[in-house]
Amino acid sequence: MALSGIQIYKMLPQTNCKECGFPTCLAFSMKLAAKQVELGDCPYVTDESKQQLAESSAPPIRLITLKGKDAEVAVGNEVVLFRHEKKFVNRPGVLIRVADTDEKETITAKVEAATAYIVDYVGLDLKLDGFAVEAASGDAATFTAAVDAVRKSSNLPLILVGNDPAVIEAGLTVLDGEKPLIMGANAENWEAMADLAKKAETALGVEAGTLEELAELTEKIQGKGVEDMVLHPTGQGMSSSLALQTQIRRLALKNFRPLGYPTIAFAGSGGNPAKEATLAAHSICKYAGFVVLDTFSPELVYSVLVLRENIFTDPQKPIQVLPAIYEINDPKPDDPVLVTTNFSITYFSVANEVEGSGLPAWLVVADAEGMSVLTAWAAGKFDAESIAKAVKQFGVGDKVSKKVIVLPGHVAVLSGELEEELPDWEIRVGPREAVDLPGYMKSALT
Numbered sequence: 001m002a003l004s005g006i007q008i009y010k011m012l013p014q015t016n017c018k019e020c021g022f023p024t025c026l027a028f029s030m031k032l033a034a035k036q037v038e039l040g041d042c043p044y045v046t047d048e049s050k051q052q053l054a055e056s057s058a059p060p061i062r063l064i065t066l067k068g069k070d071a072e073v074a075v076g077n078e079v080v081l082f083r084h085e086k087k088f089v090n091r092p093g094v095l096i097r098v099a100d101t102d103e104k105e106t107i108t109a110k111v112e113a114a115t116a117y118i119v120d121y122v123g124l125d126l127k128l129d130g131f132a133v134e135a136a137s138g139d140a141a142t143f144t145a146a147v148d149a150v151r152k153s154s155n156l157p158l159i160l161v162g163n164d165p166a167v168i169e170a171g172l173t174v175l176d177g178e179k180p181l182i183m184g185a186n187a188e189n190w191e192a193m194a195d196l197a198k199k200a201e202t203a204l205g206v207e208a209g210t211l212e213e214l215a216e217l218t219e220k221i222q223g224k225g226v227e228d229m230v231l232h233p234t235g236q237g238m239s240s241s242l243a244l245q246t247q248i249r250r251l252a253l254k255n256f257r258p259l260g261y262p263t264i265a266f267a268g269s270g271g272n273p274a275k276e277a278t279l280a281a282h283s284i285c286k287y288a289g290f291v292v293l294d295t296f297s298p299e300l301v302y303s304v305l306v307l308r309e310n311i312f313t314d315p316q317k318p319i320q321v322l323p324a325i326y327e328i329n330d331p332k333p334d335d336p337v338l339v340t341t342n343f344s345i346t347y348f349s350v351a352n353e354v355e356g357s358g359l360p361a362w363l364v365v366a367d368a369e370g371m372s373v374l375t376a377w378a379a380g381k382f383d384a385e386s387i388a389k390a391v392k393q394f395g396v397g398d399k400v401s402k403k404v405i406v407l408p409g410h411v412a413v414l415s416g417e418l419e420e421e422l423p424d425w426e427i428r429v430g431p432r433e434a435v436d437l438p439g440y441m442k443s444a445l446t
């Protein structure tokens with residue numbers, strides 16, 4: 001857990017020499033606790049204190065980064081149990097599993113389709129993070145060929161799954177310069193798997209059915225010099241999985257270091273996509289760092305990735321689009337100019353309605369710090385001045401011949417002030433709801 005300013009103060013020299021730029025050691029320790037200065041700013045901290053302070057400032061859940069050929073996925077570094085306490089930091093990686101017993105063509109087709117999967121979701125790219133290749137055959141040559149087939153079809157990060165260190169090591173020969181996750185180490189093979197992870201500089205998955213066994217294994221593996229681990233609690237069934245994942249998170253946040261690692265969940269449910277989706281959903285909510293799906297289908301993946309976005313967006317930071325002038329349906333100079341804010345959902349509501357109507361328009365998106373129209377207006381972030389500023393900044397007057405601008409109906413009150421800010425423009429008041437825009441444009445603007 002993070003130390004308080006007073007706890008840090010007790011580890012400082014307490015000479016008040018001022019060399020750190022602060023009048024007292026106490027003032028410096030308060031700034032250090034708030035992470036506003038570096039420990040190195042005090043030249044007199046002892047090595048012992050340095051070590052203690054470094055340990056206390058380490059995140060309760062270790063950051064694990066998997067690297068593929070030209071992509072990576074980072075999980076961990078979480079500091080809260082509930083999103084509203086602060087925020088969740090790193091989205092769980094969502095990966096697709098293939099088995100080395102599948103035909104090469106089957107593997108290639110699945111991996112290529114999953115890699116190409118990308119969906120624009122309110123301005124965000126929804127996509128998958130990698131693949132788990134399972135050594136189901138138990139044969140080194142077969143596994144290596146499968147890893148090679150995956151790598152030739154995708155550059156995304158990989159997890160190599162199997163309990164035989166020799167087979168996993170063979171698969172690693174294909175992945176030059178990458179950092180995959182290898183798994184898993186269990187009570188029988190942990191020494192050999194730890195040696196392999198250390199030699200290959202990979203993260204290591206650790207598997208056990210109880211928290212006590214997991215903690216015991218991670219301590220032994222750390223003793224072999226492996227720091228990057230991912231926990232796989234292997235409890236059967238949904239309620240067991242939920243309980244174990246939640247207990248791991250709770251204990252990690254209490255700074256129980258043996259469980260201070262991200263977790264992984266395998267959601268595959270014997271070909272039952274509904275059950276797989278449910279398991280994946282609860283793993284995303286509580287509290288998997290990686291979620292592995294067996295099924296690649298757009299409908300399953302879309303629902304999982306949308307849920308992930310909804311859980312892992314910062315609740316204090318609205319999703320925004322870039323303030324700009326957007327062209328919808330190839331507008332010409334005599335087409336109307338609409339105005340809205342840069343809150344993603346507001347933008348997409350307006351843009352989708354206009355686009356769907358087939359009517360051309362220029363859409364000016366003003367910077368309102370990601371707030372919706374009424375919220376931004378109430379907060380003073382969407383007013384006549386900011387709208388006029390956006391119109392001038394984006395050179396809207398140079399693009400159109402008819403200087404008619406349409407305000408959202410909710411801020412009709414701004415029309416008088418906007419006329420003063422933009423004296424060359426005719427200001428009109430549009431409908432309150434985006435859904436009414438096409439009808440308004442047909443009746444009032446043509």
Ligand code: SF4
Pocket residue numbers: 012013014015016017018019020021022023024025028041042043044045
């Ligand atoms: S430099 Fe170190 S010892 Fe000197 S006042 Fe700052 S914290 Fe205290």
